[in-house]
Amino acid sequence: MSYPTQPTASHFINGQYVEDTDGAPIEVIYPATGEVIATVHSATPAIIDAALDAARSAQAAWGAMTGTERGRILRRAADMMRAANHDLSVLETYDTGKPYQETSVVDATSGADALEYFGGMAATLTGEHIPLGEDWVYTRREPLGVCVGIGAWNYPTQIACWKGAPALACGNAMVFKPSETTPLCALKVAEILHAAGLPEGLYNVIQGLGDVGAALVSDARVDKVSLTGSVPTGRKVYAAAAAGIKHVTMELGGKSPLIIFDDADLENAVSGAILGNFYSSGQVCSNGTRVFVHKAIKHAFLKRLSERLATAVIGDPMDPQTSFGPMVSERQMSIVLDYIAKGQAEGARLVFGGARMDREGFYVQPTVFADVHDDMIIARQEIFGPVMAVLDFDDEADVLARANDTEFGLAAGVFTCDLTRAHRIAAGFQAGTCYINTYNDAPVEAPFGGSKASGVGRENSKAAIEHYSQIKSVYVRMGDLEAPF
Numbered sequence: 001m002s003y004p005t006q007p008t009a010s011h012f013i014n015g016q017y018v019e020d021t022d023g024a025p026i027e028v029i030y031p032a033t034g035e036v037i038a039t040v041h042s043a044t045p046a047i048i049d050a051a052l053d054a055a056r057s058a059q060a061a062w063g064a065m066t067g068t069e070r071g072r073i074l075r076r077a078a079d080m081m082r083a084a085n086h087d088l089s090v091l092e093t094y095d096t097g098k099p100y101q102e103t104s105v106v107d108a109t110s111g112a113d114a115l116e117y118f119g120g121m122a123a124t125l126t127g128e129h130i131p132l133g134e135d136w137v138y139t140r141r142e143p144l145g146v147c148v149g150i151g152a153w154n155y156p157t158q159i160a161c162w163k164g165a166p167a168l169a170c171g172n173a174m175v176f177k178p179s180e181t182t183p184l185c186a187l188k189v190a191e192i193l194h195a196a197g198l199p200e201g202l203y204n205v206i207q208g209l210g211d212v213g214a215a216l217v218s219d220a221r222v223d224k225v226s227l228t229g230s231v232p233t234g235r236k237v238y239a240a241a242a243a244g245i246k247h248v249t250m251e252l253g254g255k256s257p258l259i260i261f262d263d264a265d266l267e268n269a270v271s272g273a274i275l276g277n278f279y280s281s282g283q284v285c286s287n288g289t290r291v292f293v294h295k296a297i298k299h300a301f302l303k304r305l306s307e308r309l310a311t312a313v314i315g316d317p318m319d320p321q322t323s324f325g326p327m328v329s330e331r332q333m334s335i336v337l338d339y340i341a342k343g344q345a346e347g348a349r350l351v352f353g354g355a356r357m358d359r360e361g362f363y364v365q366p367t368v369f370a371d372v373h374d375d376m377i378i379a380r381q382e383i384f385g386p387v388m389a390v391l392d393f394d395d396e397a398d399v400l401a402r403a404n405d406t407e408f409g410l411a412a413g414v415f416t417c418d419l420t421r422a423h424r425i426a427a428g429f430q431a432g433t434c435y436i437n438t439y440n441d442a443p444v445e446a447p448f449g450g451s452k453a454s455g456v457g458r459e460n461s462k463a464a465i466e467h468y469s470q471i472k473s474v475y476v477r478m479g480d481l482e483a484p485f
């Protein structure tokens with residue numbers, strides 16, 4: 001292997017790499033081959049303590065700096081990430097198995113966007129002046145303190161930045177725990193931030209499974225928890241954070257609807273369905289995996305979709321021509337294959353794919369089921385893999401009610417050339433992130449997050465500031481103060 005995937009050490013604390021081999025080893029497996037490419041160690045109680053203490057001691061001075069000074073460091077880190085894009089993309093590909101064709105334009109790029117955006121915003125975070133006759137109130141927008149970030153495995157660099165950038169811009173310190181499946185990329189984010197001038201202790205990365213995450217969430221030194229993960233984990237983390245009355249952001253799972261009307265541009269609609277189901281081998285939280293297709297175009301849609309899926313280049317993720325890679329792990333591959341078996345057992349019609357690929361690594365074919373009914377398991381549960389469920393409809397009000405009939409509310413999309421219908425449907429969706437004639441765009445300028453069981457709070461955009469800062473209000477009396485006795 002030409003790229004050094006083994007990090008200098010497992011953790012990054014107080015501005016430097018730290019190792020503690022007493023922690024249980026965690027093997028990092030390259031999903032395209034099944035080969036072990038690195039080993040890190042789970043954080044011991046001493047490592048957890050060191051990271052939280054470092055964050056606690058560094059935060060006050062950072063919070064007292066001007067926003068301009070903080071922002072300058074974040075923007076420098078953004079430039080350094082862009083300059084290192086190739087190496088970071090290669091590492092992301094080894095960590096996740098996602099094709100370099102994707103990682104080279106999405107992951108470090110999106111992370112750098114977040115650092116640049118929140119770096120630019122840091123100096124604008126001010127309070128307000130509220131006149132009350134001759135008295136007045138002013139507000140101060142203050143940091144929360146120590147924020148814990150806990151990541152999922154599908155976008156390790158992006159998640160580390162989407163949480164770190166707004167947290168740091170607002171004057172907080174962060175302890176980030178990546179997913180145990182993809183522990184490598186966040187270490188590089190920490191390295192770059194400190195090389196860009198971030199004072200030590202402000203962005204710490206420690207490794208571990210759910211037990212390390214749980215220890216962080218319940219620690220009294222922590223003021224806020226931001227989780228990206230599944231709904232079941234979200235329920236546990238939200239409950240543990242509530243016990244300590246901590247702030248939370250919950251970026252959880254979904255089973256999002258994508259509605260395609262008979263007046264839609266078919267080629268664009270097929271593109272949307274492909275992007276919303278097969279990008280990153282289907283391992284995207286906001287994917288539109290329930291594709292409602294108007295009966296009048298069902299045949300044409302499935303035909304064109306199958307033709308285009310047949311042109312997917314499936315293979316070595318490091319080959320720039322490859323457009324579809326493996327699942328992140330053997331475990332995730334078997335979860336997906338189980339769902340495919342359930343779809344067949346429930347009587348859904350397999351239109352494309354449906355099997356593990358006959359090659360090394362954890363590859364599952366892009367898979368499409370048609371004639372799916374609302375109550376089938378493959379239409380109700382998040383699969384988190386390349387499995388599209390196509391459902392029929394012919395009435396607008398009915399399809400909107402069916403689209404919303406789910407515990408999830410992360411994303412939703414509609415393809416139609418009818419302007420008023422597009423906005424009517426978008427207004428009717430019970431979802432935090434909606435798309436008209438496109439799918440899965442996630443620019444840093446736009447709020448991102450879920451409603452219902454899919455989450456609490458928003459990442460990106462000005463909205464994220466509300467979740468990484470708090471308002472203090474100061475009443476100022478200008479005259480004498482009267483009291484009853």
Ligand SMILES: NC(=O)c1ccc[n+]([C@@H]2O[C@H](COP(=O)([O-])OP(=O)(O)OC[C@H]3O[C@@H](n4cnc5c(N)ncnc54)[C@H](O)[C@@H]3O)[C@@H](O)[C@H]2O)c1
Pocket residue numbers: 150151152153154155177178179180208209210211212213214215217228229230231232233234236237250251252253254284285286382384410449450454455
């Ligand atoms: N909404 C979003 O922005 C978004 C983005 C990406 C992924 N996701 C979701 O993430 C899921 C896939 O990722 P995953 O399999 O890594 O999710 P997961 O819920 O299994 O794990 C997420 C993280 O939580 C940690 N964790 C597990 N139990 C914990 C506990 N009790 N306390 C604290 N931390 C704990 C894990 O170690 C991991 O780092 C999918 O459901 C997907 O939809 C959501």
